[in-house]
Each structure stands twice: as structure tokens, then as C-alpha cells.
Amino acid sequence: MQRRPFLRVLGGAAVLAATPALTGCSSALPAEALAAWQPPAPVPPGGDVRRWLLAHAILAPHSHNLQSWLVDLHTPGEIWLYCDHTRLLPETDPHSRQILMSQGTFLELLHLAALQQGLRAEVELFPHGVFDPRTPPAPPHTHHATARVRLVPDASVRPDPLFAQIFRRHTNRSAYEQRAPAPPAVQTIVAACTAPGLRVDFALPGNARLPEHRAIARDAWRVELVTPRTMLESLKVLRVGPREIAAHRDGLSVNEPQPRLLAALGLFDRSRAPGPDDMAVTQQVQDFNAKIEATPAFFAMVTETNDRATQVRAGRAYARAQLAATAHGLSMHPLQQALQEYPEQAPHHAAIHALLGAGGGRGTVQMWARLGYAPPVGPAPRRGVQAHVMA
Known part of the structure; x- marks a missing residue:
């Protein structure tokens, strides 16, 4: 869900150049x-x-x-x-x-x-x-x-x-190619997640609503970054470097050399949210906005009701939708920020619901995601079966 707060500092490249052991290290996740x-x-x-x-x-x-x-x-x-x-x-x-x-x-x-x-x-x-x-x-x-x-x-x-x-399904947060999902793929996704009281929505290339989708996504993403308590919630589950990633096998993994070096030097402070004008925020905003502008399509699921059973069923439907997309070589990346229900997101929550014909008793948007073709990415860490079995 694109919450990887890479801390970028001026002169970082010079620091890395002076540290051969880290500049030559792999960013691959530990086995x-x-x-x-x-x-x-x-x-x-x-x-x-x-x-x-x-x-x-x-x-x-x-x-x-x-x-x-x-x-x-x-x-x-x-x-x-x-x-x-x-x-x-x-x-x-x-x-x-x-x-x-x-x-x-x-x-x-x-x-x-x-x-x-x-x-x-x-x-x-x-x-x-x-x-x-x-x-x-x-x-x-x-x-x-x-x-x-x-x-x-x-x-x-x-x-x-x-x-x-x-085993092929992975959430892909990278930049997507600017080409439309093939019609058979769209049809397969619709068929895969058909359920009573649930409808799917696509904004495909040529759709007049695409600019609105992009604007809401950009604004909602920035709100989460500049709201200290929501940013800190992501920082709390950030795992930096192979040791942390291997120890936790959950959360948001960062294994690139620069944040690993900054963390090792005590310069990557995860106990304090960066300010709205800090480079840690502005660089992320720029990176995310570029990906949103290049996103060719958006996928959404709207349910008539929003009780707990409906939420579970919506999760089941999304799993099927993403698997169906995977079968056709398509990637999905959830954009949950605008769907979150804390006060600072209220305008964007209302905007995405209005755009998708929901809200005000007309249903709830349960999922909203980028959709497109992209180079394959690796899987996210998993804790293993035994970690989930209760004694």
C-alpha cells in the first residue's frame, strides 16, 4: 500500500560511496x-x-x-x-x-x-x-x-x-505500463469476484473519470504522509535491513542500501514523523504522484451494506479479483488511503464514494486499486504456518 518512507538526505550518495560494503550489498529480501x-x-x-x-x-x-x-x-x-x-x-x-x-x-x-x-x-x-x-x-x-x-x-x-x-500473486507497487488491460482480462476479473450485493467498477483508458481518480489518490496519499499519527503507525511496522526483516517477517520491508546505512548510523529516525516539507515526505509524494499519473486503469468494489460479514466477503472477493488479474499478467495495488475512516481523510473518503456512486446510503467502497501491466516483483515476507497456530 505504498507506505515505504525512504529517508533521503543531502549528500547521501557521498556517504554511500564511502561505504563499499553497503553499496555492493543486495536489496533482495533474506531467504x-x-x-x-x-x-x-x-x-x-x-x-x-x-x-x-x-x-x-x-x-x-x-x-x-x-x-x-x-x-x-x-x-x-x-x-x-x-x-x-x-x-x-x-x-x-x-x-x-x-x-x-x-x-x-x-x-x-x-x-x-x-x-x-x-x-x-x-x-x-x-x-x-x-x-x-x-x-x-x-x-x-x-x-x-x-x-x-x-x-x-x-x-x-x-x-x-x-x-x-x-504463489504467483504479489502486490505490485511499481510504475505500470501505460496500456489498457485487455478486455478478456477485465471480463475474467468481473466474473471472479461476482457476489450478491457487490459490484465492480473500472476506470479504463479513455474514461472521463480517470483524472478524478488520480487526483483523489494523490491527495489522500499526501494526507496520510503528513498526519503524524498515521505516518507513525506505518513507521512502527517498518522493517529495515535483513536482520529486522528476517526477525519479524511481516510489516513493510525496506532493504535498499541507503536506508539500511542511515538506520545503522542512527540517522533514520522511526520514532518521529517527518514534517510535511521534509525531503522524506516530498520525495515520496513526487514518486507516488508519478506512478499515479502513469496508471492506466483503476479497479473498485462497492458493496450495498457494510456490516462485518460483508467486509469479510469483500476481502474474499478481492482475493479472487487479484488472482484473476494475475492469471492475465496484470498487477493490482490497493489505494486504501481514501477509504480510511479517520477525520483528516473525510473529504477524500467522500470524494471517492461520490465518484463511484456510493456513500449516502448507496453503498460502501470496500476496495480501490491501481490496475495495469508491470514488471514482476517478488513476494512480501511471511511468518510461516507455525507462527499462526495457537498453542
């Missing part, structure tokens, strides 16, 4: 942070298929890459999914709408993996009551239960072609 992206071994006879399913589900997209998924495997044939209340985003996502969508992306990949094993995943949402981030779970539970999933053998289920895209 242990990406180990989960290797397909799991086949399930042995008599083995527990649930861990095989989870090895796919944990590759789902998640807001800020926080991976708030906890699972309880104590009941044979079931997977209980919980939302880790220590991995919420109270500043940028005060109502946890994005977190609930991220729970939905997990459930959809779990469903696709279950089909691959001849299983039907029967999902019961909120078995302990509707999720409320302001209210702690009732004892004896320490986290909010999102779903109870029963795995039922069913000879009638068939694998879904989208399953093949799970």
Missing part, C-alpha cells in the same frame, strides 16, 4: 523471510491436511502485511480463525474494516486450497459474536473469532483454476 513462498510438500498418508491448507492461506494479501491470522487446530477436521487483536491499525483503520477484509482474503485462499484436496470448506462467521475492535473478546477467548471452518470431504467439488495463481 528465511520468503521461505513460506515455497509450495508445501504433499500431505503424507494419514497426515493433517490442515497445515497444507494453511500454507496457502497465509499467502493472502493483508493490510500493512500485518498477517493478523491466528488459527486453532484443536478440533479435528476444523480450523478456527481468530483475529489477533495485537495486529490492528487503530489510526489508519479505526473501525478495522481493512483488517476484516484481510481476514476474508485468508478464508478465500483456504477455500481454494481445500477444493484442491477434495474438501468443502463450510465457513461460519463470528461464532462468538460480531467483531468489535473496541471490545475485548469475552473470556476465555483472548482474540476475536472470525470464523469456524469445517472441512468436509465432498466428491462433487472441483478445483478452481485460480488456485494456480496463489
Whole structure:
């Protein structure tokens, strides 16, 4: 979600030139942070298929890459999914709408993996009551239960072609080519995320609304950067350098030489938000604006309602949309800033809803994303199956 605060300082190039060990280092992420992206071994006879399913589900997209998924495997044939209340985003996502969508992306990949094993995943949402981030779970539970999933053998289920895209799907924040998504790709995305009470919207090249999409995206992005508490929330989950990335395997990874050097020298201060005119902000704004101007298309999902179950289902639909886009060589990059519900974003929240014919009782925009062709990028770190299994 394009929250990588690279601190740029004058003379940085000279500092780097004087540090050969860092200028020659690789920006590739450490192998242990990406180990989960290797397909799991086949399930042995008599083995527990649930861990095989989870090895796919944990590759789902998640807001800020926080991976708030906890699972309880104590009941044979079931997977209980919980939302880790220590991995919420109270500043940028005060109502946890994005977190609930991220729970939905997990459930959809779990469903696709279950089909691959001849299983039907029967999902019961909120078995302990509707999720409320302001209210702690009732004892004896320490986290909010999102779903109870029963795995039922069913000879009638068939694998879904989208399953093949799970290990290829990556959120791509780079610059996109200025060419329109192919019509068959658009049609496939629409078909993949069709659901009751949900509609999709595209702003494709030639669409008169494209300038408005771009303007809202630019303005909302800058608001998040210059609002200290929202910027600090991103800085809190920033992982700089291979040691931090390997230790956490979550959050927003930065492994380029310059920020690594600045962090090592104590010049990359993540405890204080930069000022609106600091180079750390102005450079990011320029970089982001250039990418937005070159973005050929935008994708959005609007739901009629906005209850918790709808948010989870919207997450499932987005997971399918992104997998379908991946199958056609397209990339997606969520632009959630304007959809966030804190006061400073209110004008942009209203603007994107009005642009998409939502708001004011006409529905809620659950997802808004850049869409286009781009050079492939690598995966984001994952914590591995065992990190999500409750004792």
C-alpha cells in the first residue's frame, strides 16, 4: 500500500560511496523471510491436511502485511480463525474494516486450497459474536473469532483454476505500463469476484473519470504522509535491513542500501514523523504522484451494506479479483488511503464514494486499486504456518 518512507538526505550518495560494503550489498529480501513462498510438500498418508491448507492461506494479501491470522487446530477436521487483536491499525483503520477484509482474503485462499484436496470448506462467521475492535473478546477467548471452518470431504467439488495463481500473486507497487488491460482480462476479473450485493467498477483508458481518480489518490496519499499519527503507525511496522526483516517477517520491508546505512548510523529516525516539507515526505509524494499519473486503469468494489460479514466477503472477493488479474499478467495495488475512516481523510473518503456512486446510503467502497501491466516483483515476507497456530 505504498507506505515505504525512504529517508533521503543531502549528500547521501557521498556517504554511500564511502561505504563499499553497503553499496555492493543486495536489496533482495533474506531467504528465511520468503521461505513460506515455497509450495508445501504433499500431505503424507494419514497426515493433517490442515497445515497444507494453511500454507496457502497465509499467502493472502493483508493490510500493512500485518498477517493478523491466528488459527486453532484443536478440533479435528476444523480450523478456527481468530483475529489477533495485537495486529490492528487503530489510526489508519479505526473501525478495522481493512483488517476484516484481510481476514476474508485468508478464508478465500483456504477455500481454494481445500477444493484442491477434495474438501468443502463450510465457513461460519463470528461464532462468538460480531467483531468489535473496541471490545475485548469475552473470556476465555483472548482474540476475536472470525470464523469456524469445517472441512468436509465432498466428491462433487472441483478445483478452481485460480488456485494456480496463489504463489504467483504479489502486490505490485511499481510504475505500470501505460496500456489498457485487455478486455478478456477485465471480463475474467468481473466474473471472479461476482457476489450478491457487490459490484465492480473500472476506470479504463479513455474514461472521463480517470483524472478524478488520480487526483483523489494523490491527495489522500499526501494526507496520510503528513498526519503524524498515521505516518507513525506505518513507521512502527517498518522493517529495515535483513536482520529486522528476517526477525519479524511481516510489516513493510525496506532493504535498499541507503536506508539500511542511515538506520545503522542512527540517522533514520522511526520514532518521529517527518514534517510535511521534509525531503522524506516530498520525495515520496513526487514518486507516488508519478506512478499515479502513469496508471492506466483503476479497479473498485462497492458493496450495498457494510456490516462485518460483508467486509469479510469483500476481502474474499478481492482475493479472487487479484488472482484473476494475475492469471492475465496484470498487477493490482490497493489505494486504501481514501477509504480510511479517520477525520483528516473525510473529504477524500467522500470524494471517492461520490465518484463511484456510493456513500449516502448507496453503498460502501470496500476496495480501490491501481490496475495495469508491470514488471514482476517478488513476494512480501511471511511468518510461516507455525507462527499462526495457537498453542
